[in-house]
Amino acid sequence: MMNMSEALIKVDGLVKHFPVTQSILDQLLNREVPMVKAVDGVNFAIKEGEIFGLVGESGCGKTTTGRGVLRLIEPTAGSVEYRDVDLLSLKPGEVKAYRKEIQIIFQDPFESLNPKMTIYELVAEPLEIHGLGAGDAERRAMVSQALEEVQLIPPEDFLYRYPHELSGGQRQRVAIARALILRPKFVVADEPVSMLDVSIRTEVLNLMLDLKEKLGLTIMFITHDLAIARYMSDDIGVMYLGKLVEYGETHEVLDDPDHPYTQALMAAVPVPDAERKRGDLPIRGETPQPINVPQGCRFHPRCPYAFDRCSEEEPQLMEVEPGHGAACFLYEEFHAGKLERGKLPADQAQA
């Protein structure tokens, strides 16, 4: 896949299945427990110092993947290599040592901050847990510096306030300060701006880009918004129904998508350009439940290009060119321009 020496995080065959709650009757009859296949075998690598964007629609498994990578949930199978250590094979007690280096920023700053704690307590909490900072004075200095880094200036104005006194953008900055005060190497940011208004959102995104440069962070950026993914990430992975269907350099994947699902997503994104005219979307139906994943290619019931093989055999991620892969039998045709991207095939286009 990618050059191994540069990869800070290497995810291999990550699987997370959740059992469905059964009725007593099902249990008595010893029926097979159905599984929600939230993440169903995902491979990717994140290069050191880069931002990897993981995109997809709700329910595609991107958040579960993020949490599995951090081991906030226990994956069913697979490995997550961080600096040659498989995080998933560590004993629970050993994980804590790595928690300092790998952190998460959650989606909703209105819920991720304890309303009863002051900003100082919130940002100092990770120091306390990991026993960092000798004495109050040193901790206070570290917290102040962290607040300054996220542009909550002057920090004294914020230290003794409570989350409800801050705006959404300021709260998300506190969440970022909390994640970065331990000087992590790797951060998972799970939809960090989806709750924020546009004008505030841009500031938080720019802040994350600046901090990434300044602190040399590696970030996994989870989002449903392709425009934000394009703005933030160097590399990108597109998920559909628990699997990665395409990955590669962000501009390559989004400008010349070789998987029909990525093409449909790009065709569906509304653009702030009143002159653009939208054609028919090259996709049909709706996303199936991850309990009943279709046989063969999981996208084939919705794919306008699907042919017999697609319902029988599951396509693997294949390299279109170095660093750009797509899980579609037709990727070469798209890549060579024999099939037109993002358009319905001629026989299906409406008159």
Added chain:
Amino acid sequence: MTTLLEVKDLKMYYETMKGDVKAVDDVSFSLEAGESLGLAGESGCGKTSVALALMKLQPSNAKILSGSIKLEDMDVLALDDDAIRREVRWKRISMVPQAAMNALNPVFTVKDQIIEAIVAHEDVSEKEAEARTLELLKRVGIDPSRAGNYPHEFSGGMKQRAMIAMALACNPEIVIADEPTTALDVIVQAQVLKVIKTLQRELGLSMILISHDLSVVAETCERTIIMYAGNVVENTDTLEIFRHPLHPYSVGLIGAFPKVTGERKRLESIKGNPPNLLNPPPGCRFNPRCPHAKDVCTRVAPQLLETHEGHWVACHMVNSHQEYR
């Protein structure tokens, strides 16, 4: 074109324990017959409050201090509740509410809920209402065989389509769609927007689409109004607003949207936060965040003036310098 709806100097404040929240302040605009109008702005800018006032659905702590809402010759604000219910809501103006997916009653079938709306407002038999319901569902792209399903059997996109069908139940002239696609995934959003656009064209509806997402407005509406902190700051043709935005807030808002195609360049954010409407800044409400603010902006509220034909802007700097930008 004829003007169907005219809002003039509408002022609506919310009474709270801490004082009046000046949510809608001197808002004026008009809607032509058959036109699609986008109302865009960030949360708390007053766009939903305006829409609620159009149907007199504002919450009980809201008070309308001045202004008028005219639906052709009818003075909407002068009508009492009963008259509004009989003559305006559903029949002339209907609404697809925000979070429409949770607006359906879970214990009735989708069909029954639409039939109920028709029978409550029009003097028709249940049989006729049912026939119309099935026809409406077909129009929004729901197979009539699914009409007897309960809401939980529908996906998010289907629920949203059903709400659109319900809004059309009594053949209204104006449909207000309040953030109709906000909770939907991008592919479903595109499908729903397409349904809305097709219906608007085929039925000749006048539509007001409220959204925080400028790209949704750009794709759906002919004209765009941008609101900020309870004021209309710019009102013009949608093409024009993306090509030549004049108000500094519109410029900032458009610039803050990342693009999904083309060159990747650093986005400029708008400094600061929107004001607290309990106590908005004097003069232009945008002045504390505006890169071009001058002394006059902190003292005098700018009027919405037509700078070019069909292009209204509320900004001192634009109004006093024609060549600005």
